[in-house]
Amino acid sequence: MSAEAIGFSLLAMGVFLIIGKLIRVKVKLFQSLFLPSSIIGGFAALLLGPQVLGNALTPITGENSFWATGLVTDDITSVWETLPGLMINVIFASLFLGKTTPSPKKIWNNGGPQLAFGWTLGWGQYVIGILIALLILTPIYDIPPMAGALIEIGFEGGHGTAAGMQGTFEELGFPEAYDLAIALATIGVLSGVIFGIVLINIAIRKNETAIEQSQSKFTDLQKLGIREFENRETAGTMTLRQESIEPLSFHFAMIGVAILIGYAIQQGLMGIEAITWGTWTDTYIMRYIPLFPLAMVGGILLQLVLDKFDRFNTIDRQMIMRVQGLSLDILIVTAIATISLAVIGEYFVPFLLLAAGGVLWNLLGFKLFAKKMIPRYWFERGIADFGQSMGITATGLLLMRIVDPESETPALESFGYKQLIYEPFLGGGLVTALSVPLIHTFGPVPFLIFSFIMVILGLLLGLLYFGKQTSND
Numbered sequence: 001m002s003a004e005a006i007g008f009s010l011l012a013m014g015v016f017l018i019i020g021k022l023i024r025v026k027v028k029l030f031q032s033l034f035l036p037s038s039i040i041g042g043f044a045a046l047l048l049g050p051q052v053l054g055n056a057l058t059p060i061t062g063e064n065s066f067w068a069t070g071l072v073t074d075d076i077t078s079v080w081e082t083l084p085g086l087m088i089n090v091i092f093a094s095l096f097l098g099k100t101t102p103s104p105k106k107i108w109n110n111g112g113p114q115l116a117f118g119w120t121l122g123w124g125q126y127v128i129g130i131l132i133a134l135l136i137l138t139p140i141y142d143i144p145p146m147a148g149a150l151i152e153i154g155f156e157g158g159h160g161t162a163a164g165m166q167g168t169f170e171e172l173g174f175p176e177a178y179d180l181a182i183a184l185a186t187i188g189v190l191s192g193v194i195f196g197i198v199l200i201n202i203a204i205r206k207n208e209t210a211i212e213q214s215q216s217k218f219t220d221l222q223k224l225g226i227r228e229f230e231n232r233e234t235a236g237t238m239t240l241r242q243e244s245i246e247p248l249s250f251h252f253a254m255i256g257v258a259i260l261i262g263y264a265i266q267q268g269l270m271g272i273e274a275i276t277w278g279t280w281t282d283t284y285i286m287r288y289i290p291l292f293p294l295a296m297v298g299g300i301l302l303q304l305v306l307d308k309f310d311r312f313n314t315i316d317r318q319m320i321m322r323v324q325g326l327s328l329d330i331l332i333v334t335a336i337a338t339i340s341l342a343v344i345g346e347y348f349v350p351f352l353l354l355a356a357g358g359v360l361w362n363l364l365g366f367k368l369f370a371k372k373m374i375p376r377y378w379f380e381r382g383i384a385d386f387g388q389s390m391g392i393t394a395t396g397l398l399l400m401r402i403v404d405p406e407s408e409t410p411a412l413e414s415f416g417y418k419q420l421i422y423e424p425f426l427g428g429g430l431v432t433a434l435s436v437p438l439i440h441t442f443g444p445v446p447f448l449i450f451s452f453i454m455v456i457l458g459l460l461l462g463l464l465y466f467g468k469q470t471s472n473d
Helices: 003-026 028-032 037-047 050-061 074-093 104-141 145-164 166-171 176-205 220-224 247-275 277-281 292-309 317-337 341-346 348-373 378-403 411-422 430-442 444-468
Strands: none
Touching: 003 028, 003 037, 003 074, 003 317, 028 220, 037 050, 037 317, 050 341, 074 145, 074 166, 074 247, 074 292, 074 317, 104 145, 104 348, 104 378, 104 411, 104 444, 145 166, 145 176, 145 292, 145 317, 145 348, 145 378, 145 430, 145 444, 166 176, 166 430, 176 317, 176 341, 176 348, 176 378, 247 277, 247 292, 247 317, 292 430, 341 348, 348 378, 348 444, 378 411, 430 444
16 A cells, blocks of 8 residues: 555545535534534445445446446545554543543542443443343344444444454454444434433423523534634643644654553553463453553553653643544544445344344433432433443533533533543443453353343442432532
């Protein structure tokens, strides 16, 4: 692959991001659903690529025609297929960089109720998924039981986690799981927004929200995804002088250091396994663990070092988030653009079963447990966790923003505290990364039992401890 081909592939990706933004601006439905331009652009690239436009034109123009691949050439597709797996490392390495960690007591008191609720939903997705796999997918469709983990990977983890797991799926002999996980992630975002807005409208009619309905309306510009002139903010703080180093370059480099720390941890764990329990039991798991959760650990370790030695506070959280946001947009547009429609068609019924199981569990969990686990401002706080359980953190923040636009409740703060404990494990954390290798190595039943115990733990903690603390905000 030439440097020119790689460069042109990146330019083409940028064009489709702009196309996605223009479509978002023009189509009212997409504005109402608050669909990210990256998702729209990804679908545009998919439709105009070899799988749709190319297949439609090939019988007319011939297999050797320029139009046989649509508007997306094979070289572009080859580059795009590698980008999601790279970008997820950037996203996870930057999760905790530039953040000031509050005291454990404050995290527990403020974020505990949402942690218990989110914990229940997250582990419940494993329970539901593995049951579907054991009862239907494996005996009827001969699909590996590890497919039971795809609900949590696609819904909680999103497109990024699904992309990061691609190598693991291939190593374990189920490469089709990548396309299914990407499709589930897309369904999760769409259904999370749609069902979230429905739940919000129902709650408003029942007076279950703390904020007046008129306050939760978005302006026309907000629906277009454009900031009002008076509300425009700086993208980041210039913590370093440009004649020394460009601040954006410095922050990107620090993210790279975090990834390298994660890579060193990964290689170290593989080396330890090779000379200890791997040799003793002939069981090797570490080689199946993707890099991205360890890159997150690398980011945490790097931040701890910076907290101690960086007396100039050179890391700016807003600048880190700009790099993270760019990486997420690249990941989503390329992942959706290269999803295999043939695989989705082949596994259409199993895909529908997993998607329906995940959606129904999240809806049931929200209706049954949110109010009982989160004693005050339960809807504003619970809807954020519902959104995350359906379609990553961004969906949860979007739904929270609709019901609490001015952050008048403790929902945003509590949600952030919850993430400090939650994300290292679920939603793309270590448990998410280990779930497929563990199911493959030890079988689905032990992981099912463990997941069920974790659900019970979340329920007991939420219902009997946090749910009884009515004074908790």
